[in-house]
Amino acid sequence: MPSGLLVLIDGVKAGRSPVGPLWVAAKPIRVQAIPEDPRVFDTGRDAAIVTPGPGDARTVVLDLRPSVLLRSDPEPASLFFRVGGLVPGDSLAGETPVRLLPSAIERRAIRLEAPEHADTTVLGADLLRLASSTDSRVTIAMRRVAPHLPTAPPPSPPALKRRWVQVAMIGAGAALTGAAALFRREGDRWYARYQSSSDPDAIPRLYDRTIHYDHLAATSLGSGQVLLTAGLFLLVTSAR
Numbered sequence: 001m002p003s004g005l006l007v008l009i010d011g012v013k014a015g016r017s018p019v020g021p022l023w024v025a026a027k028p029i030r031v032q033a034i035p036e037d038p039r040v041f042d043t044g045r046d047a048a049i050v051t052p053g054p055g056d057a058r059t060v061v062l063d064l065r066p067s068v069l070l071r072s073d074p075e076p077a078s079l080f081f082r083v084g085g086l087v088p089g090d091s092l093a094g095e096t097p098v099r100l101l102p103s104a105i106e107r108r109a110i111r112l113e114a115p116e117h118a119d120t121t122v123l124g125a126d127l128l129r130l131a132s133s134t135d136s137r138v139t140i141a142m143r144r145v146a147p148h149l150p151t152a153p154p155p156s157p158p159a160l161k162r163r164w165v166q167v168a169m170i171g172a173g174a175a176l177t178g179a180a181a182l183f184r185r186e187g188d189r190w191y192a193r194y195q196s197s198s199d200p201d202a203i204p205r206l207y208d209r210t211i212h213y214d215h216l217a218a219t220s221l222g223s224g225q226v227l228l229t230a231g232l233f234l235l236v237t238s239a240r
Contacts, residue, residue, distance in 0.1 A: 001063045001103070005033040017062075026054045033062045065102040068131040070110075071139040072096040077114040081105075082121070102128055117142040166235040173228025180221035187213030 007014045010029050014022060017033060032047040045064055052058045070079070076095035081104075090111060105124030112120045120142045130138045159165050187210055194206035 001061065001065055005035055005062075005064065008032040008034065021057070024052060026052055026056070031060045031062070033064060035064060061103075063101065063103040065128075066131075066136045067099040067101050068105070068127055069099050069137045070096055070127065071137070072112050072114065072120075073139060073141045074114055074117065077112045077117075077142065080111040080113065082109040082111055100124075100127075112140055112142060114142055116144060116147050118145050160234055161238055163235070163238070166231050166238070169227045169231030170235070171231075173224045173226070173231055176220045176224025177228060178224075180217045180224060183213050183217035183220055187217055 001017075003017050005017045007017050007019045009022065009024065009031060011032075014020075028049055028051045030047060030049055034046065046062060048060055048062060050058055050060055075097060078095055079093045079098060080090040081093050082090055093110075096112070102124075106128055108124045110122050110124060110127070112122075120140055122140060127138050190206055190209040190213060194203065194210050197203050197206055
């Protein structure tokens, strides 16, 4: 390959490829293909040693077509062969830039893979057609895609939006409101003792105790009502 090359069997001209069938001796023979312009073809692949046995039929294929220099944008990109055309069965074949033999790619599909770029699949036959018009060099531009970023966890709701906080506010408000009644009752008891006392030394102390419990009752009642009202409001509005 390509056709039309001069074929030599043990140095004797046998015609131009494709040639045969030919009758040869059952011994090692050297098959060689000579191009008209050796500069166009890769060297080192123009001959093969074949050893047919008695009655054997052998086919010798010499592929002298130039290898394809495959590059990618970006580089390097991992190169996979997909056996059997587009049927899955990928096998890693190297990284770009890489030289590929025509016989290795013409019946295969090639997939290129690079970070943050979409996978790109091309047919080897298409690469060979491109290479024939670009001095055996082909560059495949890969489409860039946005990198996959981990999804941020949803923000947690504010503390006042949490149900257990709202229930706790209602419970604390109810407890403080109940405590206010106890403080008020204790203040009334000390006030009654203040009114009935005739001891000049005890009267100031009894008055101070009365005022103390009055303050506690007022503070507890005010705080309890605020917490109770706020907790109920948040619980109702957040349930909508």
